[in-house]
Structures are given as structure tokens and as C-alpha cells.
Amino acid sequence: MDGASSAIESRTVEANGFRIHLLEAGEGPLVLLCHGFPELAFAWRHQLVVLAEAGYHAAAIDMLGYGRSSKPAAMDMRITVQVATFVEVVKALGHEQAVIVGHDMGAPRAWSAAWTRPDVFRAVAGVSVPFGARGSMAWPGDSFGELAPSEIEARIAGPGNIHYQKYFARPGALAGEAEKDLRGWLNGLYYGTSAAAPLPSYGDFTTAEEATAFLRETAIVLRPGEGFSDKLPVPGDDHWITADELETYVAAYECTGLETPLNSYRTMDLDWELLAPWAGRPLEVPAIFIGGEHDLPAIWGIDAIQRLPEVAPQARPPAILAGLGHWNFQEDPGKFNDAVLGFLAELRS
Numbered sequence: 547m548d549g550a551s552s553a554i555e556s557r558t559v560e561a562n563g564f565r566i567h568l569l570e571a572g573e574g575p576l577v578l579l580c581h582g583f584p585e586l587a588f589a590w591r592h593q594l595v596v597l598a599e600a601g602y603h604a605a606a607i608d609m610l611g612y613g614r615s616s617k618p619a620a621m622d623m624r625i626t627v628q629v630a631t632f633v634e635v636v637k638a639l640g641h642e643q644a645v646i647v648g649h650d651m652g653a654p655r656a657w658s659a660a661w662t663r664p665d666v667f668r669a670v671a672g673v674s675v676p677f678g679a680r681g682s683m684a685w686p687g688d689s690f691g692e693l694a695p696s697e698i699e700a701r702i703a704g705p706g707n708i709h710y711q712k713y714f715a716r717p718g719a720l721a722g723e724a725e726k727d728l729r730g731w732l733n734g735l736y737y738g739t740s741a742a743a744p745l746p747s748y749g750d751f752t753t754a755e756e757a758t759a760f761l762r763e764t765a766i767v768l769r770p771g772e773g774f775s776d777k778l779p780v781p782g783d784d785h786w787i788t789a790d791e792l793e794t795y796v797a798a799y800e801c802t803g804l805e806t807p808l809n810s811y812r813t814m815d816l817d818w819e820l821l822a823p824w825a826g827r828p829l830e831v832p833a834i835f836i837g838g839e840h841d842l843p844a845i846w847g848i849d850a851i852q853r854l855p856e857v858a859p860q861a862r863p864p865a866i867l868a869g870l871g872h873w874n875f876q877e878d879p880g881k882f883n884d885a886v887l888g889f890l891a892e893l894r895s
Contacts, residue, residue: 553595558588558614561634561673562627567614570605572598577890578632578667582650583807584732586833588794589649592756593877593886598710600887605639611806613798616645620809625817633666642666645890647876649673651810651845658821661829669884669893671830674872675843676835676850680821682711682814683843684850686754686761690857691821695814701734702758708768714811723806727895729796733785734778736792738765742784742872745840749848750867757846757881768879775789786877829858834889836882838870862889 550558554571556620565717571594581589590606597604608615610623610631618627632655636644646667653675658671661679678684681691681698688698699709714720737743761767768842785799816822835851844851844866852867854861867874875882 554591555596557637559635561638562631564610564616564618564631565614565855566616566631566635566638567608567612568605569594570580570603570639571595572601572603574601576603576604576639576644578636578638578644578646579604580646580648580652580656581609581612582648582652582797583810584799584804585650586798588613588798589876592876593883596879596887598892601891602890603639603641605635607635608625609655609807611809613802614718617802617806618809619814621816623809624813624819624820625655625658628655629662632659633663636666642836645669645671645893647671647673647886648675649753650872652674654678657829658817660831660833662821662824663866664830667831668677669889670829671834671836671889673836673875673882674838676843676847677755677829677833677854678838678847678850680818680825682817684847686751686757686846686849689847689850689853691818693850694818702761703760703767706770707762710768710774711811712767712813713774714767714808715814716761718805720774720808723773724799724804728799729792731775731778732795733781733787733792736777737781737785737853738777738779739842739872740786740877741838741840741869742777742782743840743871744784745842745871748837748839748841748844750850751845754849757848761846766842781806786873789887797874808877830860832860832862832889833858834862834865834885834887836867836874837864838867838872838874838877839872840869840871842872862892865889 587606653672660667676684679690703709
């Protein structure tokens, strides 16, 4: 980690019957940080000390299935179990409430935690992935989960093609690809979805049809015979991740593999069913979306981002970070930290 890493402590807590490893720093109101795929608590290395210095108890967890946390079966990574685990982590850390922040696959879990347990999660920041209510990723034409994930995935993929989330859910498919060259696979993914890659900008697509047509040309949609790795670019010199940082991820996944983390992609329709009791209910707590200008889920989820105040009465204006991509809080920590600290400061005023 960086030079301030001495202020970051590592420990493991028991929560909801699982082992949860976390990194933490500081004292004060709790900010719970939830990473996405394929990441670790380490992803928040640039935020932990900054949040601590601003007067918060910052805690970044290895999500269920990742890193040093428990590796449950797919059924035990369903959304309701993950939310219940977050609740127990808050208690284990000695708090009654927390602000929850989630990125990528951690974002729908953070949004769902604040949506279904506003008594515990008093505010939420969703990073890269907008609030999709019952849905997972706020896809074009289905901003708030009106359709089951498998149905919207099929619509986006088109006849004969496969959506990447369905591909990720296939046992052994993605992990088998990545295992051939784990370092190269991770490096290509981190580069190819960052601002360094030639990606469009937030607001470039004004209709669901335009966004869907674009997605069919990216790694989001695989044609017959294609693998996900086939669409990853060769990283250039302008990569945001250092060799040492990449090695941290490589070393972790060499030990744990990718198969268990992918369990979250295997429960999406079940998650949609489990969230049915909350359909139509507002997201009651203060909320903000933070995403990069060249962040794919922000680009295709623009309708959900713009309509967030319709379903979240206390929503703040979105923070679209100029010149950044999907890994925005690591690509330029300063820009991201300013956005999240500004949101947290509003909660204190």
C-alpha cells in the first residue's frame, strides 16, 4: 500500500455465520466500503486513510467469496444473505449504523442494503453502477428492474449471442479462460474498462436502442465461439495500475481462484425475486451516484442515473468524474475522494 499504510489495520470478524476479512482505519461514524469483481478490500487503499483523517471509521471488506473472507456456495451469496452479512459487520465493528459505499458488483449490494435496511444504512454511495431497484445493473430499457435479469440480458445480447453476465455464471467458463494467463487477463480487464481504453463518454447515447447497439460491439455481448478474453485489449503504457498493485490481485486470485467470486452472477434472477417485496418502495436515505465519464455502466445506465430522484427523494446530483473510467476511485483517487467526502460532509451538516 502507500506510505500511510501503517494506519490501516487488517482483521477478521464473524458476521452472519461467515468469516469476513476487512481493512480499517480511523475512528468516528462508520463508512463501509464494498468492492466489486474482480477486486478485494485492497481496492479501497486510496480511500481508507483519507476517510480516517476526515474523522470517519473506514472499513473495507473482502466481500463474500473473495480474498480472506468465507467462500460460500452460490445460494449463500444471494442478495438477502449479503445484506444481512453487512448488517452483522456493522455490529461487529461496534456501530449501529453506517454509510455504505459500493463499486461494480458491490454497488447493487450497497444500494440494496440501504433500500431494504435504512435503519442500519443511513446513506449510500453507488460507484459506477446506478441504483437499479430489483435489477442489478440498470440496463438500457430496464432502469429499475422491471424485467428479470435473464430477460433483459437476452434482449441486450440479441439472437444467438450471450450476455457476459450469463457467460460469467457458467461454471468454469470465465475462470477457465482467466487461469490460462491470470496476470494478463486481470491486466487486460483493468485496462480495457478504464479511461485509457477508447471508450465513449457519458451522455453519448440518448436512447436505449443506441446504447444497446453499442454494447453489442463490446465485451458485454459475446458472439458464438467468442470468449470474454477475446475482447480484452492489450494494455498500453498509460495504465492506471502499477505492477505491484496488479501483483496483489494476481497473488490473491492465484490462491483463491475466480470461481467462487462468480457466484454472485449465478443468483441474479433469484435476487430479483427476493427483492420483490420492496418493488415500488422509495430508497429513503440520502444517496449519490459516482461514476467516471468513460465508465461503461454509467454510460449505459444514464437513464437510471438521471431518474434517481424519482425513486430516491433524498438523492444528490450525480458526480460524473471527468476523464475517468470504471476503476475511477483507483484511476484518480483525488477526484473520487473529493466527491465522496463532499457527500459525507453534507450528511454531517
